[in-house]
Structures are given as C-alpha cells and as structure tokens.
Amino acid sequence: MTSPLEARSLSLNREGNAVLNGVSFAVAEGEVFALLGGNGAGKSSTLLAFLGFLEPSGGEILVNGKSVADDIAAARSAIAYLPEAAALYGHMTAYENLNYFLDLAGKSVKKADYDDALNRVALPIEARSRRLQSYSKGMRQKTAIALALLRETPILLLDEPTSGLDPVAIDEFHDLVKDLAGAGQTILMVTHDVYGACQVADRVGLLRRGQLVGSFAAENGERIDTETVHAAFAERETA
Amino acid sequence: MVRDMVRESRFLAKDRGALFWLLLAFILSIISVAFGVAEVRDQKRTIAELVEEDRADRANALEGQEDWGGAAYYAFHLTYAPPSEFAFAALGQRDSSPWKHRIRMLALEGQIHEADTKNADFGLVGRFDFAFLAASVAPLLLILLLYDLRAAERTARRHDLLLATAGSSKRLWLPRALIRVMALFFLLLIPLWAASVMEGASLNVMIQASVVLLGALLIWWLIIELISRIDASSSVLLTALVGLWLALAIVIPALSKAAVETRQPLPNGGKILLLQRETVNDAWDMPKEATMTAFLEDHPEWHGHATIEQPFEWKWYYAFQQLGDMKAAPLVDQYRSARLARDHEAGVFAFLSPTSFVERSFEKLAGTDAASMIAYEESVRHFHAQLRAFHYPKLFKDEPFDRDLLGGLPAYDPS
Numbered sequence: 001m002t003s004p005l006e007a008r009s010l011s012l013n014r015e016g017n018a019v020l021n022g023v024s025f026a027v028a029e030g031e032v033f034a035l036l037g038g039n040g041a042g043k044s045s046t047l048l049a050f051l052g053f054l055e056p057s058g059g060e061i062l063v064n065g066k067s068v069a070d071d072i073a074a075a076r077s078a079i080a081y082l083p084e085a086a087a088l089y090g091h092m093t094a095y096e097n098l099n100y101f102l103d104l105a106g107k108s109v110k111k112a113d114y115d116d117a118l119n120r121v122a123l124p125i126e127a128r129s130r131r132l133q134s135y136s137k138g139m140r141q142k143t144a145i146a147l148a149l150l151r152e153t154p155i156l157l158l159d160e161p162t163s164g165l166d167p168v169a170i171d172e173f174h175d176l177v178k179d180l181a182g183a184g185q186t187i188l189m190v191t192h193d194v195y196g197a198c199q200v201a202d203r204v205g206l207l208r209r210g211q212l213v214g215s216f217a218a219e220n221g222e223r224i225d226t227e228t229v230h231a232a233f234a235e236r237e238t239a
Numbered sequence: 240m241v242r243d244m245v246r247e248s249r250f251l252a253k254d255r256g257a258l259f260w261l262l263l264a265f266i267l268s269i270i271s272v273a274f275g276v277a278e279v280r281d282q283k284r285t286i287a288e289l290v291e292e293d294r295a296d297r298a299n300a301l302e303g304q305e306d307w308g309g310a311a312y313y314a315f316h317l318t319y320a321p322p323s324e325f326a327f328a329a330l331g332q333r334d335s336s337p338w339k340h341r342i343r344m345l346a347l348e349g350q351i352h353e354a355d356t357k358n359a360d361f362g363l364v365g366r367f368d369f370a371f372l373a374a375s376v377a378p379l380l381l382i383l384l385l386y387d388l389r390a391a392e393r394t395a396r397r398h399d400l401l402l403a404t405a406g407s408s409k410r411l412w413l414p415r416a417l418i419r420v421m422a423l424f425f426l427l428l429i430p431l432w433a434a435s436v437m438e439g440a441s442l443n444v445m446i447q448a449s450v451v452l453l454g455a456l457l458i459w460w461l462i463i464e465l466i467s468r469i470d471a472s473s474s475v476l477l478t479a480l481v482g483l484w485l486a487l488a489i490v491i492p493a494l495s496k497a498a499v500e501t502r503q504p505l506p507n508g509g510k511i512l513l514l515q516r517e518t519v520n521d522a523w524d525m526p527k528e529a530t531m532t533a534f535l536e537d538h539p540e541w542h543g544h545a546t547i548e549q550p551f552e553w554k555w556y557y558a559f560q561q562l563g564d565m566k567a568a569p570l571v572d573q574y575r576s577a578r579l580a581r582d583h584e585a586g587v588f589a590f591l592s593p594t595s596f597v598e599r600s601f602e603k604l605a606g607t608d609a610a611s612m613i614a615y616e617e618s619v620r621h622f623h624a625q626l627r628a629f630h631y632p633k634l635f636k637d638e639p640f641d642r643d644l645l646g647g648l649p650a651y652d653p654s
Contacts, residue, residue, distance in 0.1 A: 051399065051403045073406040083400050085396065087396045087400075092253055101404050103242070151404075
C-alpha cells in the first residue's frame with residue numbers, strides 16, 4: 001500500500017551545507033509520525049522538502065506515491081502546512097485570515113464551519129472579529145491550526161505546532177491531533193518537545209545532524225515511553 | 240484567475256500602505272491634469288485675446304497709412320500654434336519653444352528668434368504635467384507598490400505558508416501584483432480621460448495615451464518583478480529599484496541628451512538674429528544698386544521694377560530686409576536640420592529609457608513635440624512669404640495705394 005508520505009534516502013543541501021543525509025521513512029495513512037531533533041537537525045527542512053520548497057540533492061521524496069518534483073502543485077494540494085509560529089496577517093481578523101487563505105487554497109467554506117474549527121482550537125468568540133495584531137502568540141497559533149483543519153487535506157505537516165501555546169492548549173491540541181489521525185489524516189510533525197511527541201505520535205524518529213538515528217513506536221495501544229525517548233534524545237544530542 | 244483577482248482585490252482593500260500610494264497616485268493625476276488644463280486654457284485665452292487685439296491694432300495701424308510700404312511696415316500680424324485638445328497632458332516643447340509671434344513684413348528670422356518663451360524658467364525643470372507623472376512618478380509609485388510583495392512575506396515568515404496554500408506562485412504573486420498594476424493604471428487614467436473628454440480630445444488619442452501608459456507600467460512591472468525575485472531584504476530591493484529608476488529616469492536621459500548635443504551641434508538662435516540684423520543694418524550704408532542686384536539674383540521676376548531713384552524707397556527697404564533673411568538662410572537651415580536631427584537621435588536614445596520614451600510619446604500625441612514646434616515655425620515662414628507675395632507687386636509696380644485692397648491681406652491660419 002502506498003504511504004501518503006515517504007522519504008527515500010533523502011539528502012538535502014541548503015546554501016552549500018548538507019542538511020539531511022540519506023534519511024528514509026514513510027508515514028502511513030492515519031498515522032502520526034513525530035520527527036524529534038535539536039536545533040539544526042534538519043526537521044523543518046524535511047517538511048519544506050515535502051512541500052517542494054527544497055529540491056533533494058539525493059534520494060526521492062514522495063507524496064501519495066508520486067514524486068514531489070514531478071508535480072509540486074499536486075503535493076501541496078494534498079497537504080495542509082502549519083509552519084512554526086505561523087504569521088498570519090496581523091491587519092486582518094481571524095475570519096478574514098481564514099477566508100483569505102482558504103480562498104487561496106481554492107476552497108469554499110461556510111462561516112459556520114469557520115466557527116466550528118475555531119471552537120475546536122478554543123479561540124475565544126470575542127477575539128474572532130479582532131485583528132490578529134492584538135492576539136497573543138498562542139491565539140495566532142490557534143488560528144493557524146484552525147486554518148489547517150479547515151483545509152481538510154489528507155495530510156498535515158506540523159512544524160513545532162505547540163510553540164506558543166499554554167499547557168492546557170497544548171493538551172487540547174494533542175487531543176485534536178489524535179482525533180484527526182483517528183479520522184484518517186496522516187500527520188508528520190517536527191518538534192523538539194520530547195514529551196509532546198511521545199504524547200501524540202504513533203512513532204517518533206530521532207533526527208540528529210541530518211540523519212535518522214533512532215525510532216520508537218507505540219505498542220499495544222500504549223503511548224511511547226517518554227523516559228526512554230528522552231534518554232535516547234539526550235544521549236544522541238550530547239554524543 | 241477571476242477568483243484570484245477578486246481575492247487579491249479584497250486583500251488590497253485592507254492593505255493601508257498600498258491604498259495610500261494608490262490614493263496619492265490618484266491625487267497626483269488630478270493635480271497634473273488640472274495643472275495642464277489650466278495652463279492650456281490660459282494659453283487659449285491668451286491667444287483669443289491676442290487675436291482680438293491683433294485685429295484692432297492692425298486696423299488702427301492701417302488707418303493712417305497712405306502708401307503700401309507704410310501699410311506693410313506698421314501692420315503687425317499675430318501667428319500662433321494653438322494647443323491641441325490633448326496638450327494639457329503634455330505641455331512638452333511649448334515651454335521651451337515660442338508658440339506665438341507678432342510679425343511684420345520686415346526680415347523674418349530675427350523676429351522668429353528674438354521671441355521669448357512665456358515661461359522660460361519652467362523649461363529648466365519641466366512642468367508637472369501628466370506626461371511627467373506617467374513617465375517619472377508613476378514608476379516610483381509602482382516600485383513602492385510592488386517592491387516588497389515577496390520580501391515582506393519572507394520577513395513576516397509567511398512566504399512558505401502562502402505558497403504551500405496557493406499550490407503555485409502564479410496563483411499568488413501574479414494576481415497580487417496585477418491588481419496593483421491595474422489599480423494604479425486606472426487611478427492615473429481616470430483623471431486623464433475625464434480631462435480628455437472635457438477638452439475634446441479624440442478617442443483615438445485617448446486610447447493611444449492609455450496604451451502608452453499601460454505599456455510603461457508593464458515594462459516597469461517587468462523590471463520590478465525581475466529585481467524582486469532576488470532573495471534579499473525589502474530595503475535592499477528598494478535601494479536597487481530606486482537606483483535603477485534613477486539610472487533610467489535621470490542618468491540615461493541626461494547622458495543621452497549630452498551625447499545628442501555633442502553629436503548634433505546647434506547654431507545659436509542669437510547668431511541668426513545677429514547675422515540678419517547686421518546684414519539689414521549694413522544695407523543702409525551700401526550702394527542701393529548693390530542691394531537691388533543681390534535681391535534680383537533671387538527674385539528675377541522684379542527685374543525692370545527695381546530701379547531706385549529716391550533717397551528712400553520702400554521696395555529698396557524691403558529688398559534689403561529680405562537680403563537679411565537670405566544671408567541668414569544657411570544658418571537657419573542648419574539650425575532647423577540640427578533640431579530635427581537632435582529630435583531623431585533623442586528618439587533613438589529614448590529606447591534606452593522608458594521615461595524618455597513615455598514623455599516623447601505623450602508629447603507626440605499632444606502635438607507639443609519638437610517636430611510640431613518646428614512645423615509651427617515653418618507655418619510662420621509660409622505666412623510671411625504670403626505677406627511678401629501680397630505686398631511686392633504693389634511695391635515694385637508702384638501701384639497706387641488702395642485701402643480697399645487691404646481687405647485681401649493674408650490672414651494667418653494656424654490649422
């Protein structure tokens with residue numbers, strides 16, 4: 001069966017520096033795969049490669065079984081992308097931002113659906129008609145998450161998605177991710193939050209200096225053991 | 240594409256920075272057009288007043304005359320190049336070349352070249368007319384509207400999200416830039432069209448002017464697009480684009496002008512005036528026979544009517560006036576040829592500068608280019624020749640003065 005997301009011996013260079021070196025993984029439908037790594041490990045670059053922003057210097061990157069290089073537009077239309085600290089337009093309200101970005105994606109959504117999505121991310125009702133420049137970082141992130149939900153794409157790419165969220169919102173977000181995966185959405189998230197990754201992911205991959213150096217999977221319906229991953233993560237980072 | 244344009248027009252409606260520049264463009268367009276219309280109406284009013292005064296002055300001057308020579312000497316005739324219906328958009332050479340003269344049947348070239356422009360000082364800096372706005376200011380406004388479309392999104396860390404959402408850059412940057420270009424185009428154009436209708440410009444000229452403006456904006460858009468693809472900060476892009484604007488709008492036209500002037504030296508108009516006047520003044524001291532012999536070489540038709548017996552005769556007086564023009568003729572030819580050659584070369588150099596090209600195109604449409612002003616001077620010479628053709632038979636054949644025949648005096652026709 002074709003994996004929605006697959007990296008085959010993926011190597012990436014950015015400005016002459018090797019960012020990824022022969023990384024391979026696949027994310028199955030309905031699976032949450034978390035790439036865990038420190039700063040400069042190549043996590044965000046991996047996401048950008050799936051979106052066609054970075055061309056592989058080696059290997060191949062596939063979305064729904066098709067090489068991204070062959071049809072970037074098709075890859076992007078299948079993916080909702082939540083960048084780290086997504087900066088939506090500060091001079092527009094949450095509704096206007098959603099309207100703009102969904103229109104940009106070629107998607108028509110009813111206003112009631114906007115509210116459903118904003119309810120799911122717990123953005124206060126009174127804030128929705130305010131300009132985003134008055135929002136906290138967490139509220140802006142919630143709006144961006146709502147946008148990703150409304151895209152209703154089969155694949156979600158999340159770059160440090162809980163950045164800026166308070167602990168309660170983080171827990172709510174984790175529940176949301178599990179719900180989405182349960183509904184069949186394929187999710188690749190990159191993070192340096194070991195706890196969060198273990199809470200939400202079916203599998204965790206450890207990325208270090210451009211190489212996948214470890215992998216942990218949830219078994220028997222239990223979550224991945226945070227202590228184990230943390231120990232491996234700390235060991236790898238200090239190695 | 241329509242959906243993308245609608246989306247980006249709604250987006251533009253919320254972009255206060257862009258709206259400010261567009262509003263400024265609209266205001267500047269109104270100002271430039273209003274200024275041009277006021278100036279052209281002032282010129283038309285001046286012409287209308289002068290036409291009336293000219294008629295009255297001439298009637299007054301002719302009233303007391305008792306011979307043909309005096310009638311020719313004291314009667315002044317107004318010549319003028321009326322502004323076209325589209326001249327308000329590009330005052331062009333009307334600032335630096337005289338568009339009205341008051342001539343009489345004396346040596347002509349001095350009368351042409353002693354004429355002053357109405358506002359010669361404006362000729363130094365140029366007028367704020369629509370041509371200047373379209374050629375020089377509009378590109379700057381376009382730069383301000385477009386230079387950081389991408390860079391600002393990169394700075395805000397929104398670039399990748401936008402592109403990932405849009406799927407392809409064509410669905411994002413093209414409509415976003417196009418809606419700004421079109422908004423600028425129409426906001427500049429609306430006052431121009433309104434004034435064109437008010438002033439009675441032809442639809443053909445209005446369409447051609449619109450095409451010139453659109454072409455200029457598209458060329459600048461292409462330039463901005465190429466530069467703004469560079470992965471640099473907004474300030475670097477702005478500096479690069481303003482530098483390019485300076486090169487294309489100021490430096491290249493200035494260098495082109497210097498090159499044209501070096502390649503096509505222009506005789507000083509004052510020299511023509513001096514040469515013609517010296518010839519005329521010298522004639523007073525020369526033997527009359529010498530003057531008439533020289534005159535007859537060019538006008539053999541008056542052979543047999545050119546004997547001067549009195550100390551002063553009008554035909555001798557007008558003959559040496561014409562000799563003054565004949566003496567200055569080579570310099571006048573050189574002057575005219577050099578101006579035409581300069582104009583031609585300036586047209587070639589204009590292909591290096593969109594600014595020069597647009598200004599010249601507007602001047603051509605408005606009939607305020609160098610060729611139009613040279614054509615006006617030629618019409619003055621033609622009219623002066625008609626005056627001589629009217630008076631010479633009467634002077635050389637010593638016809639008795641008949642006031643009634645003055646009704647047949649040539650009238651200047653500016654068309």
